[in-house]
Amino acid sequence: MGMKQRQESILEELASAQELDALQAAIENLRDLFGADHMVYHWVNADGDQYGCGTYSPEWVENYVSQDYLRVDPVIVGCYQRFHPVDWKRLDWSSKAARTFQKEAIEHGVGNQGFSVPIRGPNGQFALFTVSHNCDDDTWAEFTEKHRRDLILIAHEFNNKALEFEPNRSPEQSRALSPREVDAMTLLAVGYSRAQVADTLSISEHTLRVYIESARFKLGALNTTHAVARAMSRGLIVV
Amino acid sequence: MGMKQRQESILEELASAQELDALQAAIENLRDLFGADHMVYHWVNADGDQYGCGTYSPEWVENYVSQDYLRVDPVIVGCYQRFHPVDWKRLDWSSKAARTFQKEAIEHGVGNQGFSVPIRGPNGQFALFTVSHNCDDDTWAEFTEKHRRDLILIAHEFNNKALEFEPNRSPEQSRALSPREVDAMTLLAVGYSRAQVADTLSISEHTLRVYIESARFKLGALNTTHAVARAMSRGLIVV
DNA sequence: TTTCAACTCCCCCAAAATAGTGAGGGGCGG
DNA sequence: CCGCCCCTCACTATTTTGGGGGAGTTGAAA
Numbered sequence: 135m136g137m138k139q140r141q142e143s144i145l146e147e148l149a150s151a152q153e154l155d156a157l158q159a160a161i162e163n164l165r166d167l168f169g170a171d172h173m174v175y176h177w178v179n180a181d182g183d184q185y186g187c188g189t190y191s192p193e194w195v196e197n198y199v200s201q202d203y204l205r206v207d208p209v210i211v212g213c214y215q216r217f218h219p220v221d222w223k224r225l226d227w228s229s230k231a232a233r234t235f236q237k238e239a240i241e242h243g244v245g246n247q248g249f250s251v252p253i254r255g256p257n258g259q260f261a262l263f264t265v266s267h268n269c270d271d272d273t274w275a276e277f278t279e280k281h282r283r284d285l286i287l288i289a290h291e292f293n294n295k296a297l298e299f300e301p302n303r304s305p306e307q308s309r310a311l312s313p314r315e316v317d318a319m320t321l322l323a324v325g326y327s328r329a330q331v332a333d334t335l336s337i338s339e340h341t342l343r344v345y346i347e348s349a350r351f352k353l354g355a356l357n358t359t360h361a362v363a364r365a366m367s368r369g370l371i372v373v
Numbered sequence: 374m375g376m377k378q379r380q381e382s383i384l385e386e387l388a389s390a391q392e393l394d395a396l397q398a399a400i401e402n403l404r405d406l407f408g409a410d411h412m413v414y415h416w417v418n419a420d421g422d423q424y425g426c427g428t429y430s431p432e433w434v435e436n437y438v439s440q441d442y443l444r445v446d447p448v449i450v451g452c453y454q455r456f457h458p459v460d461w462k463r464l465d466w467s468s469k470a471a472r473t474f475q476k477e478a479i480e481h482g483v484g485n486q487g488f489s490v491p492i493r494g495p496n497g498q499f500a501l502f503t504v505s506h507n508c509d510d511d512t513w514a515e516f517t518e519k520h521r522r523d524l525i526l527i528a529h530e531f532n533n534k535a536l537e538f539e540p541n542r543s544p545e546q547s548r549a550l551s552p553r554e555v556d557a558m559t560l561l562a563v564g565y566s567r568a569q570v571a572d573t574l575s576i577s578e579h580t581l582r583v584y585i586e587s588a589r590f591k592l593g594a595l596n597t598t599h600a601v602a603r604a605m606s607r608g609l610i611v612v
Numbered sequence: 613t614t615t616c617a618a619c620t621c622c623c624c625c626a627a628a629a630t631a632g633t634g635a636g637g638g639g640c641g642g
Numbered sequence: 643c644c645g646c647c648c649c650t651c652a653c654t655a656t657t658t659t660g661g662g663g664g665a666g667t668t669g670a671a672a
Contacts, residue, residue, distance in 0.1 A: 204611070217494040218533045256456060259456075286525075286526060287522055287526065297457075312618060314619065322599075325596060327657090328658070328659070337621090338621060340620085340622060341622095346659090347660085357660080359598045363563070363605060366602060367605065369453070551647080553649070566629090568628085577651055579652060580649075582630085586630085596629085597629075615671085617668105617671095619666100620666080620668100622663105624662085624663085625662090626659100627661095628658080629658065630656080631654100633652105633653085635650100636649105636650085638650105639646100639647090642646105
């Protein structure tokens with residue numbers, strides 16, 4: 135069976151799987167198929183839930199979360215602001231925190247080369263699909279060039295499957311805001327005070343307050359700032 | 374030249390293009406290549422800016438925007454909440470508004486079948502890549518099954534290119550926030566009050582205020598909510 | 613038809629955030 | 643060494659929000 139066919143069959147198996155474990159199985163198979171040191175899929179959503187699967191050593195994963203490297207890792211920060219898949223070499227590793235992180239990662243066998251595909255879903259969901267390896271630059275360039283397309287599609291399939299299992303799907307939480315509520319949230323997000331928003335929308339401030347409060351309620355937010363943050367990260371408003 | 378090769382060459386040309394017009398040219402070529410009635414790429418994001426290119430008739434496009442169909446179109450509302458590409462048949466066309474919209478769309482030659490790929494970028498950017506055609510269900514099922522993968526990749530390439538031209542790259546991309554400022558913004562974004570944030574960070578509320586104000590200053594924000602919104606949309610904090 | 617969600621308006625008062633001033637110590641690069 | 647940024651703390655006064663009440667209209671869906 136050729137590589138294409140095997141890749142195809144792994145993805146088909148993944149697509150028809152009923153359990154989250156299938157992701158872990160599929161990623162191991164794909165890692166072997168591509169002959170890379172590691173392959174990892176990882177997502178975070180607006181409420182801080184996360185899920186990951188992959189072939190990194192348990193020690194490294196534990197270390198990563200316990201050190202809160204999510205906020206340091208240049209792969210995360212870099213990909214969060216980009217759309218296209220990115221080679222780790224092109225990220226900013228200049229800060230001291232990044233350098234120590236990098237050193238530690240390599241010590242844990244992560245590999246000196248990496249390629250990460252950022253993927254975004256509804257409600258501010260953000261995921262990364264990463265392949266890492268230990269080799270020289272030329273070999274890696276050849277690898278990424280050859281497999282770029284496939285990796286994007288695989289990332290897509292993984293995220294698709296992962297979203298099926300996402301617990302945060304209650305209709306209560308993802309209920310859309312009404313048009314006026316969207317207006318209110320949007321204007322608040324661009325810095326208007328309640329008075330200014332009310333003026334802009336040509337309604338009384340009292341009325342505006344009703345919208346803000348109902349939006350807050352729908353979003354399960356504790357205050358206006360929280361409501362705006364949630365509305366943004368869930369993609370309900372565009373700022 | 375086979376279909377694969379032509380597709381490849383169109384995408385390569387697109388990738389190396391320096392002007393936005395290239396998107397329009399590429400989409401026309403791809404439409405012809407796939408033998409579909411229409412192909413459209415369209416994105417919305419910051420400040421309500423939008424850009425679209427495609428092969429719909431100018432009358433239909435004008436009608437669409439003037440009627441504000443963006444808020445009615447089941448393709449938009451449906452895809453906005455999904456991740457995977459979707460066949461138009463699987464969307465909810467039951468509301469009255471949707472039915473009249475559908476009728477009008479078909480009258481404008483949009484086609485009775487459609488397949489749309491939602492794509493999301495940083496900062497809440499949302500784009501749709503759509504192929505539409507006039508044919509029976511079986512023919513369309515075969516078409517989408519055959520080209521699904523390619524359409525996802527094409528959507529990805531289009532969005533990648535479109536983002537290059539996005540004007541939303543403010544020159545005064547002020548210096549990054551300090552660690553404490555990031556802490557403050559992050560906790561505020563998850564709904565903590567100033568008192569709670571100060572408590573969490575084990576500093577006085579007075580000190581916290583200094584961070585919030587300096588963050589506000591750096592971000593050019595008018596108030597805390599605005600600052601958090603900007604920090605989020607610039608990817609400075611991860612919530 | 614009835615119900616329900618959205619939109620609009622009003623009061624009062626307590627709590628929280630903002631604005632205007634400060635000040636001092638630590639670290640890092642030119 | 644000096645400037646610059648980061649971290650830490652304090653006071654007072656004013657403005658803005660939040661929480662608790664209600665109440666009426668419209669339009670669309672069940």
